[in-house]
Amino acid sequence: MPTRTVLVGSASGLHARPAALFVAEAAKQPVLVTIRTGDKKPVPARSMLGVLSLGAKKGTEVTLEADGDGAQAAVDTLADLLERDLDAVDA
Amino acid sequence: MRELRGIGASPGGAAGPVYRLAPPPALPPSAETVDPAAEKAAVREAVLVVAADLTRRADTALDATAAEVLRAQVMMAQDETLIDAADIAIDGGADAPHALTDVLAGHRAAFEAAGGYLAERVSDLDDLRDRLVAACLGQPMPGVPDPGHPYLLIASDLAPADTAGLEPDLVLGLVTAEGGPTSHTAILARTLGIPAVVRCAGILDVADGALASLDGASGVVVAGVSAETVRTVNADRLAEIERRARSQGPGRTRDSHPVALLANIGSARDLTGEVEGVGLFRTELLYLDRSDPPSHEEQVAAYRDVFAALPGRKVVVRTLDAGADKPLPFLRLADEPNPALGVRGLRVARQTPTVLTTQLAAISVAAAATDADVWVMAPMVATAAEAAAFTESCREYGLPTAGVMIEVPAAALRAGQVLRHVDFLSVGTNDLSQYTFAADRMCGDLADLLDPWQPALIALLATCAAAGVEAGKPVGVCGESAADPDFALVLAGLGITSLSMAPRSIPAVRESLAAHTLDECRQIAEAALAAPSPEAARAAVAVLRSSSGWATGAPDEDIRIRG
Incomplete structure (x- = not known):
């Protein structure tokens, strides 16, 4: 099952705008991608409440996982997004 | 026309339609028997109503940060996991308002545990809960009203949380039934330069949308004024603001x-x-x-x-x-x-x-x-x-x-x-x-x-x-x-x-x-x-x-x- 572990790159962490951008991108993927921190229970990447509740800050290690057709591409797209500083992206 | 008297708390004149700050809905006692299908439908209906209202507010918000907070709330309201978890709670015997309240309480605890920025966003979750519960119960949306045009805000009293997102360009004036010249309402009004009257008994009897005028110096509020009076009062106020803006x-x-x-x-x-x-x-x-x-x-x-x-x-x-x-x-x-x-x-x-x-x-x-x-x-x-x-x-x-x-x-x-x-x-x-x-x-x-x-x-x-x-x-x-x-x-x-x-x-x-x-x-x-x-x-x-x-x-x- 495609899996990637990356560090959150956004200055404000996975909150506010970075979280909104991430969740919106996750909703566009053809497969269900999950996200977790450490060994905690994974949450759907397209769940705003779930993603916020991770409490991931800049530099927090998060793991993405997905299964099925297009899973690798979906995980890669979202992992790349997480590594960027989404606070610096123009609205 | 009806003249009401309060205490002037922030000087200036203002007039327009009044809209009240609705209190957060009280959660009724749990229903004894629950029709799960009806409660699940109620959850979905509440999500639709609240998401539509918050989206409209985000679209008309003048402040970019406020709009972002509102859009984040829309994403939380539309979160599939919220509906899924509410369904499970309903299958366990809860009615729609209790199911939504319980599910959001779980996320609230996670936010608080994370601390920092997320702990400060707990109020957004509470606001979302109040809105969803109000929608389930068919009550008006709690919080500062947003009729989409300038208005006079009326309330029993205002707490700091109520007024955090207050838009000074839309709120022409404030009238509260309680409070005093040193209450939060009064301090906020003076800080924002919004005319205000506090301790005005009877203001909550005035219907939403009715035209009223207030004098923030004398404390006089008149309900049921004409559209002509509204124009005159606001033109005078505008002239005063422009005069001050020119002062350098x-x-x-x-x-x-x-x-x-x-x-x-x-x-x-x-x-x-x-x-x-x-x-x-x-x-x-x-x-x-x-x-x-x-x-x-x-x-x-x-x-x-x-x-x-x-x-x-x-x-x-x-x-x-x-x-x-x-x-x-x-x-x-x-x-x-x-x-x-x-x-x-x-x-x-x-x-x-x-x-x-x-x-x-x-x-x-x-x-x-x-x-x-x-x-x-x-x-x-x-x-x-x-x-x-x-x-x-x-x-x-x-x-x-x-x-x-x-x-x-x-x-x-x-x-x-x-x-x-x-x-x-x-x-x-x-x-x-x-x-x-x-x-x-x-x-x-x-x-x-x-x-x-x-x-x-x-x-x-x-x-x-x-x-x-x-x-x-x-x-x-x-x-x-x-x-x-x-x-x-x-x-x-x-x-x-x-x-x-x-x-x-x-x-x-x-x-x-x-x-x-x-x-x-x-x-x-x-x-x-x-x-x-x-x-x-x-x-x-x-x-x-x-x-x-x-x-x-x-x-x-x-x-x-x-x-």
Whole structure:
């Protein structure tokens, strides 16, 4: 099952705008991608409440996982997004 | 037409349709028998209604940050996991409002556990819960109404949380049934320059959408006025605002005694329009919500942004004001049972001196790169020895003007001794009130004790101002009280040399000062100091102030030179 572990790159962490951008991108993927921190229970990447509740800050290690057709591409797209500083992206 | 009487809390006239602030819905007792299919449908319907309402508000929000918060709430409302979890709760016997409340309570706990930024967003979750529950129960949306056009906001009373997102361009005026001239509503209205009447019995009987007018000076509210009256009242108000907006130039009394009118800012973005200078540059923004302290380079860039915008003008930088009540993860401060009285402000440097020295070094580099007149001050100083140590640190980093904030009564009582070691004082009246009256700033029930017109607070201000006059050093005030046009006269009369406030409040204070001589301000200050209570102090000043002609609102020609 495609899996990637990356560090959150956004200055404000996975909150506010970075979280909104991430969740919106996750909703566009053809497969269900999950996200977790450490060994905690994974949450759907397209769940705003779930993603916020991770409490991931800049530099927090998060793991993405997905299964099925297009899973690798979906995980890669979202992992790349997480590594960027989404606070610096123009609205 | 029906005339209602209240207490004038913020001067000015306003008129328009009234809309009420609906209270949060009360969760009814759990239903005994539940039709799961109907409750699940109710959850979906509530999500649709709330998401549509929040989306509309986001689309019309004038403030980009407010719009972002609203869009995030829409995403939370539409979260599939919310509906899934609610369905499970309903299968377990809950009705729709209880199911939604329980599910959101779980996320609330996770937010609180995460701390920092997320803990502060708990109020967004609570607001979402209230909206969903209200939608389930068929009640009006709680919170500040958003009819999509300017209106008069009416309420039983307003709590700080209700008014955080208040849009001054849409809220023409405020009328509350309860509260008093020192309540949060009144303070907020004066700060935002919104006319307000408090303690107006009967206002809640006026129907949403009905036209009404209010006079924030006399406290008279008239319900059922004509559209013509609404136009006239608002045209007069607009003319007054435009006249104030044209007022420019440095603050001074009618006889040209200077009282600098400075801005309170958190970043360069808060600098709107022309200001004499900045009296309080809060540096906390840079530190919030991060696991490591900001680097030297990052700090230099942020400070330079502000300094570069104010060539030749004064900028007073307050060093980091953090503590257990405003926690920063990298400081690793221990949990304190009483954070307001714990290790905060300058006291942090006792354990972690590098945070302060890094900041002073960055301020120094940024100051050297620009032409701003950079002053630096420390928060939460209690003794002359602490003040001396801070000045010494500033000098080591080549910062020529070092001062301290007076927020602790101990420092106010010994203002003269403190001033021997520093170049200036800045009185933070909000915290000085909190510590003088042993009354938590966040405690609404104690609002009367936190009134800046309390004679004990004025006495401490007088001590600080007198020490400044004797030492020939500036003593300014930053805090709620400086933005009150009447209290500004008291402060000028006491010998305070600068007033720092939200930029929006400056024109009214400028106008007030320009209408009085320094001698009149001194009489006003004496009357306030001699009064036995805040009410008596206000009343005494109102009498003196109207006898000198300010009540007519005629501005001095001198302050309109750029009009």
